[in-house]
Amino acid sequence: MKKTVLLGALTVAGLAAGAAAAGTLDDVKARGTLNCGVTTGLVGFAAPDANGEWAGFDVSICRAVAAAVLGDSKAVEFVPTTGKTRFTALASGEIDMLARNTTWTFSRDVDLKFEFTGVNYYDGQGFMVPKDLGVSSAKELDGATVCIQTGTTTELNLADFFRANNISYEPVPIETNAEAQQQYLAGACDVYTTDASGLAATRATFDDPAGHVLLPEIISKEPLGPLVRHGDHEWGDVVRWTLNALVSAEELGVTSANIAEVSAGSNNPEINRLLGSEGTLGEMMGLDADWAKSAIMAGGNYGEIFSSNIGEETPVGLARGLNAQWTNGGLLYSPPFR
Template identity: 70%
Template sequence: MRYTAFLATVAASALTAGVALAAEGDTLAQVKQRGVLNCGVNTGLVGFAAPDANGNWSGFDIAVCKAVAAAVLGDPSKVKYVPTTGQTRFTALTSGEVDLLARNSTWTFQRDTDLKMDFAGVNYYDGQGFMVRKDLGVSSATELDGATICIQTGTSTELNLADWFKANNMTYQPVNIDSNAEGEQQYMAGACDAYTTDASGLAATRAAFADPDNHVILPEIISKEPLAPATRHGDNNWTDIVRWTLYALISAEEYGVTSANLDELSRSSTNPDVQRMLGATDDYGAMLGLDKEWAKRAIAASGNYGEIFAANIGEQTPIGLPRGLNALWTQGGLMYAMPFR
């Protein structure tokens, strides 16, 4: 029994040391040693990050986890998905419980500086909105004076709501919730007149209702919500890996590189940026501590940015989101990747 207890103590110490190593700034080494990427995701938001009945995760944010795992470990399936709430997500990242936070989290001044996080790049430009039942007879958020509103605590959404109501000389009664699932539950039970969160989250939530047509997303967008994958501050190389994996997905769409023609273009493309990105020329992977085909594997995992968007949250899905601001810069949107040069 003493020997068993000793082994348990050693194992616990090793786990603690592993978390400490990740927190101290060599996440790449820790992920490679572990052989699995610990990816912090939403507790469940259809289209973005949600498990099916068998525990298999899918969604827009899940594709980021898979792309990073493919780039670093050579296999998009080598991911442990760690569900996090609005209140637990940043602690999970800073403590080393997760290597990457790939969930709907807004890049803000305080999170970047005070919470010591690095945001790798915006993967979805969003804004906060409101959803109400159609029979409430409300067509504008300006009609919500005195309303009860379901809101997730520990989020920028909570602060935006207070600011917007104050600016418009209106009052509201908050109904605090911890997760989107709880928000949906409370809203459907009639505990609040309106539910507020990112507009994309409202669309995803409404799509899961049995009667989506009976719920209205109001036209007002009251904030800027640039959603971005986050890493721990101080581990520059790991942040570079996540950033350039995201840029590879966006660049691939811009250059016409898809999951279907990836192998062909890696051999035949005459575009110097594509050649460098896919490892056909030069060795950009070595600058990150990876091999030459890291970006090729990242794109192969779920496709380019456009493919990921269309498959998970696009207009042909139940979520039904248009590209809007999330179109490429060449098509009137804000999606712009730094050059592979």
């Protein structure tokens, strides 16, 4: 679920520079589809159903961008990527954007030459253990075997935590969340560690979710968000402001249920600018005036997307917490649309 730091930064940077030069916005418009990198499968965030139809919290970001640019939320080619392959896929131009539970870090932003366009989920690394293990704290895991995805910040955080607490562990390397789940349930490791949201999503698929415990420790900051290549600022603006549009829509009370009505015009100038009934915000980005309206209609505002995919009424069962609007004590906050 996380991100490769030691990936061959120079190679990735070189690929990124070449791919960005073409102008991704023009490429997506000419192609008629958005190529969006996602995880190989994580319930609630990005997973295909029996018919191959992708759905989830991250998938909704891809669909919103496709709707904003192409007017069609279905015009997306989803490209499954692992912790190891995701950055090469983005840098080489195989995908136009990455929306895959990826943590915004200094080295990824600066050294790997990517541009994070915002945070769509504020997370932190946690630990899951079988209830039968009888452990109530991660500090009690001395000598444990730990399933951990390779090529991720999780590896580095885990090493730091165990070293700081003077305890030891034996890593069990895995490539994908599906492999981690299989190994963990088979008893190949005592513990599975990744982003807490990913642990909740994984546990939701178990036959007996109550038989597994998320330990209280959160050992890192994991601001997750979509990213694009450095140097392609026009495209970065599109992805950034599409995410901002979903966040602002929730704050402003614009929903999938009332958007048709309020898009005709309201007494709130910011809503009018957001939905294109006044001003020229779409034109500034090379998009239609109703780009944000299309993005919001794709799956609802941020709150609707959260609730329907990973919220407390879903099997994943996540509370808003830090991901509540700033007006409700959370960290969600969009710059103004003006």
